[in-house]
Amino acid sequence: MSLRFRVLAATLSLSLIATSALAQGSSTSRSQTSSSNNANSPSLSANILPRLSIEQFTLPNGLRVVMSRDSSVPVVAVALHYDVGSRNERAGRTGFAHLFEHMMFQGSENVGKNKYGEFVANAGGGSNATTNTERTYYYATLPANQLPLALWLESDRMRSLKVTQENLSNQIKVVQEEKRFRIDNQPYVGSNLRLSELVFGNFANAHSVIGSMEDLDAATLEDVQQFFKTYYTPNNAVLAIAGDFDPKGARSLVEKYFGTIPRGATPPALDVNETANVAKRTDTILDPLAQTPLFRIGWKIPPSRTPDFYALTIATRILFGGESSRLYQRLVKTDESALVISGNIDERRGPSAVVAAALPKPGKDAAQVKQTIFDEIHRFATEGPTADEMERARNTILNGTVRLRQSAQTVADRLAEFTLFYGDPTLVNTELDRYLSVTPERVKAAVARYLDTDNRVVLDVVPARGANRPAGSNLPSGDARQPGAPAPQVPPQQPVRPDSPTRPANPDRPADQQQRPAQP
Numbered sequence: 001m002s003l004r005f006r007v008l009a010a011t012l013s014l015s016l017i018a019t020s021a022l023a024q025g026s027s028t029s030r031s032q033t034s035s036s037n038n039a040n041s042p043s044l045s046a047n048i049l050p051r052l053s054i055e056q057f058t059l060p061n062g063l064r065v066v067m068s069r070d071s072s073v074p075v076v077a078v079a080l081h082y083d084v085g086s087r088n089e090r091a092g093r094t095g096f097a098h099l100f101e102h103m104m105f106q107g108s109e110n111v112g113k114n115k116y117g118e119f120v121a122n123a124g125g126g127s128n129a130t131t132n133t134e135r136t137y138y139y140a141t142l143p144a145n146q147l148p149l150a151l152w153l154e155s156d157r158m159r160s161l162k163v164t165q166e167n168l169s170n171q172i173k174v175v176q177e178e179k180r181f182r183i184d185n186q187p188y189v190g191s192n193l194r195l196s197e198l199v200f201g202n203f204a205n206a207h208s209v210i211g212s213m214e215d216l217d218a219a220t221l222e223d224v225q226q227f228f229k230t231y232y233t234p235n236n237a238v239l240a241i242a243g244d245f246d247p248k249g250a251r252s253l254v255e256k257y258f259g260t261i262p263r264g265a266t267p268p269a270l271d272v273n274e275t276a277n278v279a280k281r282t283d284t285i286l287d288p289l290a291q292t293p294l295f296r297i298g299w300k301i302p303p304s305r306t307p308d309f310y311a312l313t314i315a316t317r318i319l320f321g322g323e324s325s326r327l328y329q330r331l332v333k334t335d336e337s338a339l340v341i342s343g344n345i346d347e348r349r350g351p352s353a354v355v356a357a358a359l360p361k362p363g364k365d366a367a368q369v370k371q372t373i374f375d376e377i378h379r380f381a382t383e384g385p386t387a388d389e390m391e392r393a394r395n396t397i398l399n400g401t402v403r404l405r406q407s408a409q410t411v412a413d414r415l416a417e418f419t420l421f422y423g424d425p426t427l428v429n430t431e432l433d434r435y436l437s438v439t440p441e442r443v444k445a446a447v448a449r450y451l452d453t454d455n456r457v458v459l460d461v462v463p464a465r466g467a468n469r470p471a472g473s474n475l476p477s478g479d480a481r482q483p484g485a486p487a488p489q490v491p492p493q494q495p496v497r498p499d500s501p502t503r504p505a506n507p508d509r510p511a512d513q514q515q516r517p518a519q520p
Contacts, residue, residue: 062235076243079412084231095211109160144244155257187289201279233264240416243408272350288464311446317393381452384444
């Protein structure tokens, strides 16, 4: 039976299998939970998903390579993760990581400007790239016999990207236009970026991925050439290959195309440490595009892959995750005091965050909506989750993990990410166990420690016309929407990626599910 068929079978029988696994998880004591990372611990997910076969090696120049073969479909995916994101930027030079995502499609020694996507598309594949706080990620999915093409394309731009003044000036304009379209001219989106600045005190964690217009304007050719030299090196990257390929042949191709690229200097050390307290607890911003008030809440929490992080991921699902969540049922269904309530984890290797957003119903008291959220969190911290809530949250995570296995591209992504962040691609086989092992007691305790507290950010977003402002506000007036305008469309609070049980999409980067179009 092929791996893909077994994954599909797992999807069909998920609820029945999950019930058995969850019964085991619910009876696990705290001491068992803390030791669940031990390799000798029984795997709760062993009967749900087959283990991926994984091979890995490192080239002499430092490039780490991880491979997982699945020949059930004649497709191969290549993912190249560079260990550089917005957290590596310095004040006055923000937006460089995202800018380089664009620069990497501007041509190299043997590939013309904007020809990367054409090569892949003409071979029957698709490609794109994404940037977030943690890393920059390039990927291509092609017919299995096109693996040499994918590796050649990636190696050519790692070796010889054309970082010229013409390309730089052009892409600065592209990124600035993207910022205007996706952020500056969309209601509520800017407040999402502001929330990070209020939660995190360390500049590396707080500033946005897309950066500022001023910093992009100030970027010099020397700046960006040095950025490329520092971070776009084989020893600062992980290459993952997943799908239908011959591992021995793939290794030979990797050595052929990447083996002669020189090793770079070790990038500078990075400090992402944070104090326990949020940077600022309250703030109010005017939004000239908003039609009705909205507020956001943020809590600082431990880094990803810590025991409390897993517990808080489950808690966030229970409190904010969809129409079955506690707060949706309370605020939208029962009280009818809110139109929208959402929340999720902003997952990072360093300090992370729980973030939430609510849109009160017109005529309803925003202060009361906030208090209801805090009251429900306090009740959760006092009483803990119910058995049904734990099962629903775990099933959501199970479903996300199963879906991840159905795409060679998402498998390659996770292999590269686990290798880059933690040095261990086998986490793709064991991460689910850490979620299934979390007990209700651990979830309750984590909520009491990190969410049921006044160490949080409350950010009010007020329409610029001045109506329905928070009490005591002396904010200036601005342009108003016309009376009778349709109800606002509120962007979700950093929606979770469909291929990951926890990872939020980043709102300040290009959509990552479309092929980057070729430019004339």
